[in-house]
Structures are given as C-alpha cells and as structure tokens.
Amino acid sequence: MARSPLTSMTTKTSPTIKNYHKGKIIFHEGQESNVAYMIKSGSVNVFKNIDNKKTVLMTLNRGDIFGEMSLLAHEKRSASAEAASYCELVPLTKEIMNRLLEASPVTVRKIVELLAARVLRVDTEAVTVDEGGPFLSLATILDLAYKDYAYTPRDKKREIENYDMGLSVKSFTETVKSFAVFSAIEIDSFLQTIFKLRLIDIKSKSKCHKIAFTEKYINIPDCKEFMPSLRRLYSEVKEIGAEVEYRMNFMTFSDLAVRTGSRPEVIYNKVMKEDFPENLFFFNRAKALKWSQDKEPDFFKKFKRPKKALSEIENVNDLIFIDNPTLQQALKSFDYHRISILYSAADEQNKAKILYNINKKQASVLQSEPPPVRNVNDLDVLECSDEVIDLSKKMKGL
Numbered sequence: 443m444a445r446s447p448l449t450s451m452t453t454k455t456s457p458t459i460k461n462y463h464k465g466k467i468i469f470h471e472g473q474e475s476n477v478a479y480m481i482k483s484g485s486v487n488v489f490k491n492i493d494n495k496k497t498v499l500m501t502l503n504r505g506d507i508f509g510e511m512s513l514l515a516h517e518k519r520s521a522s523a524e525a526a527s528y529c530e531l532v533p534l535t536k537e538i539m540n541r542l543l544e545a546s547p548v549t550v551r552k553i554v555e556l557l558a559a560r561v562l563r564v565d566t567e568a569v570t571v572d573e574g575g576p577f578l579s580l581a582t583i584l585d586l587a588y589k590d591y592a593y594t595p596r597d598k599k600r601e602i603e604n605y606d607m608g609l610s611v612k613s614f615t616e617t618v619k620s621f622a623v624f625s626a627i628e629i630d631s632f633l634q635t636i637f638k639l640r641l642i643d644i645k646s647k648s649k650c651h652k653i654a655f656t657e658k659y660i661n662i663p664d665c666k667e668f669m670p671s672l673r674r675l676y677s678e679v680k681e682i683g684a685e686v687e688y689r690m691n692f693m694t695f696s697d698l699a700v701r702t703g704s705r706p707e708v709i710y711n712k713v714m715k716e717d718f719p720e721n722l723f724f725f726n727r728a729k730a731l732k733w734s735q736d737k738e739p740d741f742f743k744k745f746k747r748p749k750k751a752l753s754e755i756e757n758v759n760d761l762i763f764i765d766n767p768t769l770q771q772a773l774k775s776f777d778y779h780r781i782s783i784l785y786s787a788a789d790e791q792n793k794a795k796i797l798y799n800i801n802k803k804q805a806s807v808l809q810s811e812p813p814p815v816r817n818v819n820d821l822d823v824l825e826c827s828d829e830v831i832d833l834s835k836k837m838k839g840l
C-alpha cells in the first residue's frame with residue numbers, strides 16, 4: 443500500500459480535507475471519478491456488492507491511497523468505498539496525482555506496487571475460481587514482476603546489479619514472499635517446472651569464486667505469450683498441473699500451527715530444537731499431518747526453551763534470557779517506535795518481558811494499541827534486536 447512519503451507534498455498542495463463519519467459512503471462502484479484519496483486519519487472499507495452481499499475487499503488505513511485505479515485507467519470506479527471509522531481524507535486530483543508521479547520516482551513505484559497487488563488479488567481470486575491454484579498465482583506474480591523488470595526506465599537499469607542478465611531469482615523470490623505465502627522451495631519448484639517447459643530461460647552467474655554461490659536470473663523470451671501459453675498448457679495438459687500441484691503441497695509454519703492447534707512460534711522453536719524430523723523440514727503436507735497425528739496433544743502447545751547464556755543470544759525471542767535490570771537499562775535508549783518494532787515481532791513470553799522492562803506509559807500504549815505483527819526476518823526487527831542485544835552484552839562486559 444502506498445504510504446506517507448506523499449504526506450508533506452499533498453498537505454501543501456491539496457484542496458480542503460474531507461471528513462466522513464463511520465458508515466458514510468465515499469463513492470459507489472460504477473461512478474465516474476475525478477479524484478483519488480489519501481487517508482489522513484481513520485480507516486476506509488473498499489467493498490463490492492457480490493450476489494447482493496457486501497464483500498469488503500480491503501480495509502485501508504492512515505497513509506493508504508485509494509480511488510486511484512479509475513483515475514489512472516480512465517475507467518469508472520471499480521469498487522465502492524465507505525468510512526470504516528470517522529476519517530479525514532486528502533483529495534488527490536488528477537493534477538496533483540500527475541505532479542506527484544512526475545516529482546517522485548518512489549511514489550511511482552509505490553503506486554505501481556499497489557496497483558500490481560490489487561490486480562494480483564483480483565487475478566488470484568479469478569484463478570481460484572477456475573482452479574488454477576498456486577501454480578497460476580505464481581505465474582501471475584512472475585508475469586507482473588518480469589514486466590516491472592522489463593520496463594525499468596533506462597537510467598534506473600544502471601542501478602540494478604546485473605540488470606542485463608535478467609530478473610534476479612532472488613529478487614523475484616522476495617517479491618513473491620511479500621505478496622503471498624509460498625515457501626522458497628515452492629517458488630524454486632515452480633521455476634524449474636516452467637524452465638523445463640521452455641517458458642523461461644534461467645542464466646547463472648557465479649557471485650564469488652571462493653564460495654560456490656550462484657546468482658540466477660530469469661528471462662522470458664516471449665513476454666506477451668507467457669500467460670496465455672501457461673493457461674493453455676495448464677488446462678490442456680492436466681498432468682502438468684497435477685504434478686506441479688503435487689510438488690507444491692507444502693505447508694507453512696502458520697498452516698501447520700493452525701492444523702495442530704499451536705502457534706507458529708512454537709512450531710518454529712520445535713524445528714530449531716530439532717523436535718521435527720529433518721525430512722519434514724518443508725512440511726510436506728501429507729507427511730507432516732500424518733506425523734503430527736501421532737503426537738501427544740500437549741506436544742504442540744508448549745515449548746521449553748533451553749536456557750541460553752548472554753553470549754549466545756541472537757534474536758528478539760532471546761530477550762527472555764537477558765536479566766531484567768540489564769534489559770531495562772538497554773531499552774531506556776529506545777524510543778517508542780523502536781520498542782513497538784521489537785514488541786510486534788516478539789512471541790508471547792518475550793512480549794511480556796518487554797512490557798515488564800519499559801516504562802508504564804509505553805507499556806500501556808503497547809497493550810491498548812498493539813502494533814501490527816511483523817515478520818521476524820524484518821530488517822527493522824533485526825536492527826533493533828541486534829542493538830538491544832549488543833547494548834546488553836556491553837553492559838555485561840562481553
């Protein structure tokens with residue numbers, strides 16, 4: 443979702459801010475449009491009436507933009523919007539949008555990402571209906587990512603490492619992970635399959651001679667025909683689909699947690715502690731479920747952490763091993779924003795530990811307005827946890 447880099451520019455140049463009370467309609471699907479909006483405060487539901495039932499497509503919050511699709515595509519409103527709570531909206535006229543797009547490559551990128559994500563959602567939903575499943579979802583993402591790569595402006599190409607080699611598999615994998623819940627092995631399996639079908643080329647480049655580490659790059663020889671060919675192949679040669687779906691039958695941590703009545707962090711910890719057999723590492727769906735059925739119900743409810751020494755701790759869920767006075771001292775230099783980053787990535791035990799070691803006011807805000815859950819690999823989380831761990835170690839003379 444496009445976020446606040448626009449804030450300063452729009453508040454300077456936009457017409458008056460519009461207010462809507464909860465439940466008020468902002469616009470209806472099918473209406474003509476001449477304005478998009480950025481949410482200054484509150485939240486907005488984008489919805490469609492499907493079979494006479496209101497279906498909310500997405501709830502948008504402060505900093506999000508909506509109503510841009512019809513404006514950019516010169517179409518009618520693709521969905522309706524209503525205030526999900528009292529909200530203040532900054533109208534973005536066509537003129538402002540154009541000025542923003544010209545002035546800020548970052549904004550252009552954000553809006554393209556936002557459009558891609560929305561188109562993708564719609565496409566994925568359509569795909570689910572005709573049973574394309576994960577295979578066609580991944581193909582759609584690759585199609586979008588490759589077009590984004592292929593249409594990179596000339597001056598930007600120079601900034602992309604090895605641009606001429608093709609779309610980096612690493613960057614594609616990161617894009618997919620940010621959109622959807624596919625694991626690296628599923629993505630790899632998908633790429634191998636379409637490579638064998640000669641729908642893509644994969645080039646390799648050794649990054650470092652000493653370490654056998656190879657960067658791979660995707661090239662789609664016929665970009666226009668890529669999706670139509672895939673769809674044709676998928677429906678005509680059912681065996682290919684069947685094989686792909688079979689190979690993609692993996693579960694994520696969250697999936698397995700739901701199926702076993704556990705929590706993702708417990709599953710994660712069990713894997714790390716090697717409570718899981720290695721051959722289930724990527725959770726082949728059938729095998730993992732069969733294996734989990736033999737376990738005592740309690741097995742998935744708790745995880746006993748082996749105690750770690752201060753010198754061994756390494757991530758946000760190791761904060762539990764730092765003694766309270768040290769952690770309290772270390773967190774004193776953290777502002778609320780960084781504490782909330784740590785808190786959002788911590789598991790329950792570590793959340794309690796953080797709350798105990800920050801001031802009461804911060805703790806009560808964190809509890810009453812919990813920040814959105816973050817991925818433990820999130821760079822911000824890594825940065826913050828590294829800092830608090832380093833500070834704690836320094837205080838202990840390590």
Ligand SMILES: Nc1ncnc2c1ncn2[C@@H]1O[C@@H]2COP(=O)(O)O[C@H]2[C@H]1O
Pocket residue numbers: 475488499500507508509510511512513518519520521522523560563564
């Ligand atoms: N699937 C979707 N997910 C999230 N937002 C959407 C989706 N479809 C449409 N929108 C937003 O809802 C708006 C409806 O009006 P527009 O078509 O102008 O622009 C649209 C987008 O901003």
